[in-house]
Amino acid sequence: MVEVAFFAGAIGALGGAIAVIGLRNPFYSVLALIVHLISLAGLFLLLHAEFLAAAQIVVYAGAVMVLYLFVAAYVGNIDEPLWEPIPGQRLIAPLLALALFVELSIAILGTALKTFDSEGPIIQDGFGSPEAIGELLLEDFLIAFEAASLLLLLAAVGAVVLAGRRRDDEPGDGPEPEAGPEPKVGTRVGVGEPAGGIDDTPGRREGI
Amino acid sequence: MDTSWYLVLSALLFSTGAIGVLIRRSPLVILLCLELMLNSANLAFLAFARSLGDQDGQIMALIVMVVAACEVVVGLGLIVAMYRRRLPLDVDEARGLRG
Numbered sequence: 001m002v003e004v005a006f007f008a009g010a011i012g013a014l015g016g017a018i019a020v021i022g023l024r025n026p027f028y029s030v031l032a033l034i035v036h037l038i039s040l041a042g043l044f045l046l047l048h049a050e051f052l053a054a055a056q057i058v059v060y061a062g063a064v065m066v067l068y069l070f071v072a073a074y075v076g077n078i079d080e081p082l083w084e085p086i087p088g089q090r091l092i093a094p095l096l097a098l099a100l101f102v103e104l105s106i107a108i109l110g111t112a113l114k115t116f117d118s119e120g121p122i123i124q125d126g127f128g129s130p131e132a133i134g135e136l137l138l139e140d141f142l143i144a145f146e147a148a149s150l151l152l153l154l155a156a157v158g159a160v161v162l163a164g165r166r167r168d169d170e171p172g173d174g175p176e177p178e179a180g181p182e183p184k185v186g187t188r189v190g191v192g193e194p195a196g197g198i199d200d201t202p203g204r205r206e207g208i
Numbered sequence: 209m210d211t212s213w214y215l216v217l218s219a220l221l222f223s224t225g226a227i228g229v230l231i232r233r234s235p236l237v238i239l240l241c242l243e244l245m246l247n248s249a250n251l252a253f254l255a256f257a258r259s260l261g262d263q264d265g266q267i268m269a270l271i272v273m274v275v276a277a278c279e280v281v282v283g284l285g286l287i288v289a290m291y292r293r294r295l296p297l298d299v300d301e302a303r304g305l306r307g
Contacts, residue, residue: 002209010213010217013217013221014217014220014221017224017225017244018224020228020237020241020244021224021225021227021232021241021244026236026237026240029236029237029240033240033243033244036244036247037247040251044251046209047214047254047258048258049254049257049258049266049269051266051270052250052254052266052270052273055270055273059273059277060273060276060277064276064277064280067280067281067284068236068239071284071287071288074288075287075288075291075297089230089231090231093230093231094231096230097223097226098223100219100222100223100226101219101223104219104222104223105216105219108212108215108216108219109212117210117211118210118211119209119210119211120211120258120260121260121261122261123258123261127263128257128263128266132263133263133266133267133270136263136264136267137267137270140267144271148271148274148275151274151278152274152277152278154278155277155278155279155281156281158281158282158285159284159285160285161285162282162286163285163288163289165292
């Protein structure tokens with residue numbers, strides 16, 4: 001029974017992964033990645049990682065993939081040109097990945113660790129449950145937890161700075177009167193930022 | 209199932225993601241392939257956690273998920289900024305770093 005579940009999850013995960021790199025349309029690639037993530041969540045359940053499986057489905061297959069879908073729909077279908085900057089890239093890349101896989105397999109199968117040939121020790125009840133993970137996260141790994149929260153905050157601020165609409169983004173708009181954003185700048189000065197903010201330095205407008 | 213099955217599957221998924229990163233041009237698909245590689249690492253972490261009977265590996269996998277979410281947010285922000293500025297969405301075209 002466990003074997004059937006494992007192979008079903010493995011086939012789903014591998015098929016999803018191959019579909020991600022094989023499909024031409026990025027929108028379908030995102031959908032294939034959702035299949036991959038849900039299959040992987042099934043494998044997480046087999047490994048007694050209940051909380052991680054739930055987080056995988058809710059956070060990853062749910063929230064993050066919706067973000068991907070929005071951007072894929074916004075950007076539209078990107079035509080990948082057929083010319084190759086490096087000659088033979090499409091032939092060399094799979095060979096390189098095959099070499100990587102063979103190397104990893106040798107490392108896995110040739111190891112002297114005895115635990116690989118068994119399912120693992122008998123585990124107590126509540127292994128990987130939300131209670132256990134929360135207790136570990138808030139007691140033993142508090143610094144990692146705080147660093148993760150700081151990182152999330154930085155990423156949110158960075159996304160707003162990167163993708164936020166600027167006044168000179170649309171070429172058709174022409175020079176805009178200063179009336180619109182001016183009050184905002186005024187309120188921001190009160191908070192303590194330098195007048196005008198970072199975005200108004202001329203160097204930043206040139207593009208990435 | 210033996211732990212080595214999970215580890216071989218993880219290696220296979222990692223190699224698949226590596227192929228994708230190497231042959232695709234669109235930055236969106238390259239981000240998707242990075243997700244594949246991060247998730248295969250997560251699978252290996254969880255397999256080791258099960259094999260050793262220790263839950264610390266699951267914490268590591270959780271932190272990897274947080275980092276992946278941050279990477280996605282910044283990467284997608286870059287893609288949207290490139291699209292707004294009419295830059296070509298092709299990683300071979302966008303190779304100049306000019307601030």
